[in-house]
Every structure is written in structure tokens, then in C-alpha cells.
Amino acid sequence: MNGGLMPKLGMKLSFVIVFLCLLFSLGASHGFKLDIKETKLENGLIILTLEDHSAPVVSYQVWFRVGSRNERPGITGISHLFEHMMFKGSKNIGPEEHAKLVQANGGTLNAWTSNDNTTYFENLPADKLELAIRLEAEREGNLNITPENLASEREVVKEERRLRTDNSPEGALNEQLYATAFEAHPYHWPVVGWMSDLDAITLEDCQSYFKTxxxxxxxxxxxxxxxxTDEAVNLVKKYYGGMPAQPPGPPVKTVEPEQLGERIVYVHKIAQVPSFFVGYHTPDINHPDIVPLKVLSQILFSGQSSRMFRKLIYDKQMALSISGGVDEQIDPGLFYIEASVKPGFTVEQVEKEIYDELEKIQTEPVSDQELQKAKNKLEANFYYGLQSVSSKASRIGYSQTIAGDYHKFFNQGEKIQAVSKEDLMRVAKQYLGDRNRTVAILVPEKAESNP
Structure with a gap:
């Protein structure tokens, strides 16, 4: 008797029940809303609150609308540098003490930087909310921007760049894809910055950038x-209300020109097998074509039953891995594909199979079953991302900061389910053509043997 069958079926049934309960509790795609309250202080700080009394925990997040897109040549990487500097102490909090205080009170914390935002968060027991507010306000208002802190964190970030980009075939390939696809727009440079810029950033650069x-x-x-809500808002006012507003930073005015032909870049790195990244220019997060492109990405790349996985991994066994997705950013990004090539095949052979599939989907409608499966999975992933207080806060913060309005994610389910076969054919034809394509190809090199 197979003792593992019934537990697996039970797990699947429990998974389905949990998902259905979640959909009904959230209203699924029919009129889904969250009771978010918005408050704006006199200094311009926006406060978004959502009470959730299902567990005695709280997530406190601060989203700054600044990322690598707000930089300029000479100071690339400064946004990410500040993600590190923010943990080096302030007027009333010692170096690394912020993290120690949160952890000592049963909490977790982290931060991240992207092209468009820098975000800091604490997840804590509910009765420790004031601690998170006080700590975040303290370092925003009184950060120690000193020569010593700049020198130490500069080296930390440089080492991070060496680890994740310079010494990583995948990191180097991704960097070259975006550097080649974007010739004018700030998405051209990496979030971590160019090494020469990291060396060149001055204390004055940091002080000015932080103030703005x-x-x-x-x-x-x-x-x-x-x-x-009233108590939480009053605490935010208590700690943030005295901070003065500042003149806004310069807007990002550069628009990436239309690409007029395929671009190819070769990256020579020590690696075991060849691989390549492909990118097609796509619209910004608020463009209506982003949702059909996400559904298309699901059909092509999501899971072992996806078109590309079945074709390249199962059937023809030409690739070791295949994945893809679409950027959702303030400014237009990329529909991207990543593939590693199985020994015995070439990059060109795998490329051809991918491009043939993209051409096919431009002219032949997908099946009803394939379309509905992709839409259901995408919608399910959206609602799964709303289960914890931390993930809810992240979704709200992302929508407010990147899309410009937290209300915009309320109707994601409706938008997903409204996508048609014709929409998929249209966006595939409009965006996934060879003239709009950039390819970064990894050419493996062998490590030199020591004598």
C-alpha cells in the first residue's frame, strides 16, 4: 500500500479549501477592497493604515520614492548605498543598534532597493509598534552621514557588487542586458551602481541626496x-511631524527612444554552460497592456506545464533552465527571458525555438483551457500575496509608490480575468518582435589552471 498517496491528496485538498476561503473572504475578483485609511501630514508624509486583528502582530514599512532611476552618472549606486548607511546609527541610536532593538523585542526587519524605490520594514508584536515608528523616524531625521560610515559602507557595497555581478555570470549577463537595451533612460545602469561611481561618491553627494x-x-x-488607526497615526505624527518637507528632486524626464533593430551583446565569463537573456521593451506599470503581458508570461514560463518548459526541457531537451517575466516599473521596462543551454546544443538553436514559439503565439490563439489556467494561477498568486500583514503592507506600499495610487491593485483580479486570446496575440505581435529585441549571450570561458 502506498502510504504517501493519501497525505498528498489531503494536502492538495487542504490547499484548495484554504484558497477558496481566502478568495471568498477577500471578495475574489468581484468588488475586492481593503479598508485602507489615508492620512497626509503637513510636511507631506503619507500614512496608509489597514487594521487586521487576526493576529497580535504589525508590519511597519517606510517606502521612499527613490531608486537608481533618480541617480545620475557619477553617483550611480548611491540609493543602494544608503540602504546600508541607514543601519550605521543616528544621533540617538548607535551603529547596528536599530536591528538589535527590533530583534530583542521579537521582531524582524530588512530593507531593499530597486530601480524605483527604497523600502525599510519591521514586523513586530503589535504592542511594539511605537518602537518601529520611533526607530525609523530617528534614522530618517538624524542619520549619521560621516566620512567613516561612508568609507566602510562603500567597501561593503563594492564587495557586494563583486560577488553578485562581477564574479557572477548571471549577474553580469543581467547587467549587460539592461545596459544594452536602455541607451538613454536611467534603467541603463544597475541598482548596485558602476564600480567607478561607487569609488567617486563624496560625503557632499550623500548629504545632498539624503536631504532631498x-x-x-x-x-x-x-x-x-x-x-x-487613530492611535497609530498619532504616534507617526509624534515622531515625524517635526521633520521639514524639502524641495522635490529633479524629475526623470528622459524617455527611452524606440529601438529600431535587434541588439546583441556577448559576455565572456568563466562558466560551465552557455546561457542567454532576452529582453523586449514593454510599457510602464500603469499601461493596460501590462496585464495581458503577465498572462502571456504565465502561459510561456510558469511551471513545468508551461509552453517553454515543455518544449525545451521535456520534449526537445535542449535547455537546462528556462524562465521569464515582465517588469512592472514606474517607467517602461522589459519582457525578459532567461535560458541556459544543455551541452550538445547551441545558443542559436535554443533561441530559434523560443522565437518560433513567440511568433506562433502572435498568430495562433491559445486554447480556452490554457488561457483560463494562466489567468486563474495569476489571480491566485495575487491573493496568496495578501495573506500576511507584511505581504499586505508590501502590496499597498508598492502600488502607492510605483503605480502612484494604492487603489490601483484593488481590481487586479478583474483585469486578469478580462484578458482575452485576442489580447495575447495583440501584445505578442506589438512587443515581442525582433526589432524590439535585445539579447545578452554568455560565452563560457575556462578558468586558467595554476602551474
């Missing part, structure tokens, strides 16, 4: 969890 971009009028505070 870490101002309250460039930030959104998101609080989700077990608290009372």
Missing part, C-alpha cells in the same frame, strides 16, 4: 496589523 530623497514628502508609511 529621504524627506517626509518623498515617503509613504504603511502600517498593517493589530492596532487602532
Amino acid at each position: 530623497h529621504y524627506a517626509p514628502n518623498n515617503a509613504t508609511v504603511v502600517i498593517v496589523g493589530d492596532f487602532k
Whole structure:
């Protein structure tokens, strides 16, 4: 008797029941809303709160509308540098003490930087909310921007660049894809920055950048969890209300020109097998074509039953891996594909199979079953991302900061389910042509043997 069959079936049944309960509790795709309250302080700070009393926990997040797109040549990487500098202490909090205080009170914390935003968060027991507010306000208002802190964190970031980009075939390939696809727009340079710029950033650069971009009028505070809104807002006012607003930073005016032909870049690195990244220019997060492109990405790349996985991994066994997706950013990004080539085959052979499939989907409609499966999975992933207070806060903060309005994610389910076969054919034809394509190809090199 197979003792593993019934447990697996039970797990699947439990998974389905949990998902159905979640959909009904959230309203699924029919009129889904969250009771988010918005408050704006006199200094421009936006506070978004969502009470969730299902567990005695709270997520406190601060979203700054600044990322690598707000930099310029000479200071690339400065946004990510500040992600590190923010943990080096302030007027009333010692170096690394912020993290120690959160962890000592049963919490977790982290931060990340992207092209478009820099975000800091704490997840804590509900009765420790004031601690998170006080700590975040302290470092936003009184950060120690000193020569010593700049020198130490500069070296940390440089080492991070060496590890994740310079000494990583995948990192180097991704960097070259975007550097080649974007000739004019700031998405051209990496979030971690160019090495020469990291060396060149001055203390004055840091002071000026921080004053402008870490101002309250460039930030959104998101609080989700077990608290009372009036009390939480009053605490934010207490700690942030005295911070002055600052003149906004210069807007990003550069628009990437239309690409007029395929671009190919070769990256020579020590590696075991060849691989390549492909990118097609696509619209910004608020463009209506982003949702059909996401559904298309699901059909092509999501899971072992996806078209590309079945074709290249199972059937023809030409690739070791295949994946893809679409950027959702403030400015137009890329529909991207990543593939590694199985020994015995060439990059060109795998490329041809991918491009043939993309051409096919431009002229032949997908099946009803394939389309509905992709839409259901994409919608399910959206609702799965709303289960914890932390993930809810992240979704709210992302929508407010990147899309410009937290309301915009309320109707994601409806938008997904409205996508038609004709929409998929149209966006595939409009965006996934060879003239709009950039390819970064990894050419493996062998390590030199020591004598």
C-alpha cells in the first residue's frame, strides 16, 4: 500500500479549501477592497493604515520614492548605498543598534532597493509598534552621514557588487542586458551602481541626496496589523511631524527612444554552460497592456506545464533552465527571458525555438483551457500575496509608490480575468518582435589552471 498517496491528496485538498476561503473572504475578483485609511501630514508624509486583528502582530514599512532611476552618472549606486548607511546609527541610536532593538523585542526587519524605490520594514508584536515608528523616524531625521560610515559602507557595497555581478555570470549577463537595451533612460545602469561611481561618491553627494530623497514628502508609511488607526497615526505624527518637507528632486524626464533593430551583446565569463537573456521593451506599470503581458508570461514560463518548459526541457531537451517575466516599473521596462543551454546544443538553436514559439503565439490563439489556467494561477498568486500583514503592507506600499495610487491593485483580479486570446496575440505581435529585441549571450570561458 502506498502510504504517501493519501497525505498528498489531503494536502492538495487542504490547499484548495484554504484558497477558496481566502478568495471568498477577500471578495475574489468581484468588488475586492481593503479598508485602507489615508492620512497626509503637513510636511507631506503619507500614512496608509489597514487594521487586521487576526493576529497580535504589525508590519511597519517606510517606502521612499527613490531608486537608481533618480541617480545620475557619477553617483550611480548611491540609493543602494544608503540602504546600508541607514543601519550605521543616528544621533540617538548607535551603529547596528536599530536591528538589535527590533530583534530583542521579537521582531524582524530588512530593507531593499530597486530601480524605483527604497523600502525599510519591521514586523513586530503589535504592542511594539511605537518602537518601529520611533526607530525609523530617528534614522530618517538624524542619520549619521560621516566620512567613516561612508568609507566602510562603500567597501561593503563594492564587495557586494563583486560577488553578485562581477564574479557572477548571471549577474553580469543581467547587467549587460539592461545596459544594452536602455541607451538613454536611467534603467541603463544597475541598482548596485558602476564600480567607478561607487569609488567617486563624496560625503557632499550623500548629504545632498539624503536631504532631498529621504524627506517626509518623498515617503509613504504603511502600517498593517493589530492596532487602532487613530492611535497609530498619532504616534507617526509624534515622531515625524517635526521633520521639514524639502524641495522635490529633479524629475526623470528622459524617455527611452524606440529601438529600431535587434541588439546583441556577448559576455565572456568563466562558466560551465552557455546561457542567454532576452529582453523586449514593454510599457510602464500603469499601461493596460501590462496585464495581458503577465498572462502571456504565465502561459510561456510558469511551471513545468508551461509552453517553454515543455518544449525545451521535456520534449526537445535542449535547455537546462528556462524562465521569464515582465517588469512592472514606474517607467517602461522589459519582457525578459532567461535560458541556459544543455551541452550538445547551441545558443542559436535554443533561441530559434523560443522565437518560433513567440511568433506562433502572435498568430495562433491559445486554447480556452490554457488561457483560463494562466489567468486563474495569476489571480491566485495575487491573493496568496495578501495573506500576511507584511505581504499586505508590501502590496499597498508598492502600488502607492510605483503605480502612484494604492487603489490601483484593488481590481487586479478583474483585469486578469478580462484578458482575452485576442489580447495575447495583440501584445505578442506589438512587443515581442525582433526589432524590439535585445539579447545578452554568455560565452563560457575556462578558468586558467595554476602551474
